[in-house]
Amino acid sequence: MLAHKQRVAYLDYLRLVAILGVITIHVATSLNFYRQDYASLNWQILNFWDGLSRFCVPVFIMISGAVFLNPDFDLSWEKLFKKYLRRIVVSYLIWQLIYCGWYYFAKGGDLVTVAKFLIGSYDHLWYLPMIAGLYLVTPLLRPLARRRQLLEYYLLLALLFAWLLPTGLDLIRLWPNPPKHMADALAAFKRLLGKLDLQTVMGFGGYYMAGYYFSQVHMSKRNLYFVQALGLLGAGATIGLSGWLTAKAGHLRLTLYSYNSFFVLLESSAVFLSLQMLKPRLWSEEVLGELAGSVMGIYLLHPLLIYYWGKTPVWQLAASNSAWLPGLVILIFASSLAIVWLLRRSRFLARWLL
Numbered sequence: 001m002l003a004h005k006q007r008v009a010y011l012d013y014l015r016l017v018a019i020l021g022v023i024t025i026h027v028a029t030s031l032n033f034y035r036q037d038y039a040s041l042n043w044q045i046l047n048f049w050d051g052l053s054r055f056c057v058p059v060f061i062m063i064s065g066a067v068f069l070n071p072d073f074d075l076s077w078e079k080l081f082k083k084y085l086r087r088i089v090v091s092y093l094i095w096q097l098i099y100c101g102w103y104y105f106a107k108g109g110d111l112v113t114v115a116k117f118l119i120g121s122y123d124h125l126w127y128l129p130m131i132a133g134l135y136l137v138t139p140l141l142r143p144l145a146r147r148r149q150l151l152e153y154y155l156l157l158a159l160l161f162a163w164l165l166p167t168g169l170d171l172i173r174l175w176p177n178p179p180k181h182m183a184d185a186l187a188a189f190k191r192l193l194g195k196l197d198l199q200t201v202m203g204f205g206g207y208y209m210a211g212y213y214f215s216q217v218h219m220s221k222r223n224l225y226f227v228q229a230l231g232l233l234g235a236g237a238t239i240g241l242s243g244w245l246t247a248k249a250g251h252l253r254l255t256l257y258s259y260n261s262f263f264v265l266l267e268s269s270a271v272f273l274s275l276q277m278l279k280p281r282l283w284s285e286e287v288l289g290e291l292a293g294s295v296m297g298i299y300l301l302h303p304l305l306i307y308y309w310g311k312t313p314v315w316q317l318a319a320s321n322s323a324w325l326p327g328l329v330i331l332i333f334a335s336s337l338a339i340v341w342l343l344r345r346s347r348f349l350a351r352w353l354l
Contacts, residue, residue, distance in 0.1 A: 009285070010275045011063050012292035017271065018063070019295045020333060021056030023302055024049050026124070027328050030306050031319050038246045045322035047246070050257065051239035057127065057259050058207045058268035064131060065211025068138050069145040075138070085135055092121075092128040094352060095300050099125065102304070124303060134208050141205075145212050155213060158206030159265075161198045167262035169193075170255045171241070176248045203260070207268070214272050224277050231270020234263040290341075297340035297354040298333065305335050 028050040036043040067073055068084075099122040103109040121129060144150050172178060172186050219227070238256050241263075245253035256263060282288040309315055309331065318324035343349045 007285075007289050007292070008066075009281065009288065010279045011066060012288050013275050013280060013282075014059055014063055014272060015292045015295045017275070018056045018059040019298050020329060021053035021059070022124075022299060023306075023332050023336075024053040024325070024329050025056065026303060026306055027325060027332060028053075028322075030310055030315075031322060031325065031328075034252065038250070038252065042320070042322045044243050046325065047243045048239050049322075049325050051242055052235050052267075054235075054238055054257055054259065054261075054264045055268040055271045058204075058264060059271055060127070061131070061134070061204050061207040062211030062214065062268065062272050064134065065208035066215035068135065069142055069209070069212035070215065071142065071146050075142070077139070080135065080138065085132055088128050088132045088135070090352070091296075091300065091354075092125060092132075095125055095128075096122055099123070099303075107307075124299070127299070130204060134204065137205075141209065145209060151209060151213055154201060154209055155206065157198065158201040158209070161193070161196070162202045162206050162260055163262040163265045165193065166260065167256070170258075170261075174245050174253055174255060176245075207259075207265075210269070211272070214269065214276060217273065217276070219273070219277060224273065227273050228270050230266045231274075234266025234270070237263040238267065291337070294337055294340040294344065297343060298336040300354070301339060302332055302336045305332050305339075309335070 028046045031046060033043070033046050033050070036046075068075060096118060100114050100117050103117065103122070104111070104114050120126075144154060169186060169190060172182065178186075238261065242254055242256050245256075255261075258264065309328070314324075314331075315328065318328055340354065343353055
């Protein structure tokens, strides 16, 4: 998510696509996502857009991996801690205070909840400490990423133990009316996996390493079409199975929305590799750089605009007709971009807020 001086066009496109995905998820959630008839067409439309956008956070992490794990990227200890990590920590602390203050004074929140937010993370700000953790282990991962065999071994372990097996186990657990012996076997197998304790390849580290790996890939159009087909399959499975399982259960079954779902991995990989291979061009590199350079600010700011736009008649209309969702996403993106553009005109505000 963080920009760097030597801009790479396809990474900038990925930043823009990913932030649109983030906004889509948050807009869908704001449209009574948790308080609708889950069998209704209105909710299924929200489920479609939400499930389709699940690639957003993994793609942001892949972008960071593609940049920071690249041996050609100048990353001294001083730059890592004084420039990149300091920027994340400062942004996190300032925006934690902004959102907690806003929650208490503008939304009338209680102090207990505010304290919980301060100790933890306010809503979308969880991303900042997560990416800071990946940056902290970057000096350990860079030598590993340079050795292709070790990198592929790491990704194989992540594929099996972070994405494939957990998703398979979740599907078995969520399936309507599974036989008792299957549930018992599932519980025993999950205990066995827990004893393996492969934390090194769990979580978001796999996406971080995959970002660098994919950035070095060169494939034929035929292989790219295959990857894109797998991406569509992953998106379809996320949307279709989440909708079907929720309708059957009568309550939300959104485990497959997890960013560590195998189906989300397929979707995210297809998005990253499609733009990495196709390398689309914009009419103006300056415009692309300005848009991509605003992504961090848009990420930090957009929930406030969703809240205040949500009080307008336009938003209330969309709450009963989810077909308006793409228009609302463009509205939030454009209004967030306008505010960030103004903030970036001030060196002081840009330094401390963006």
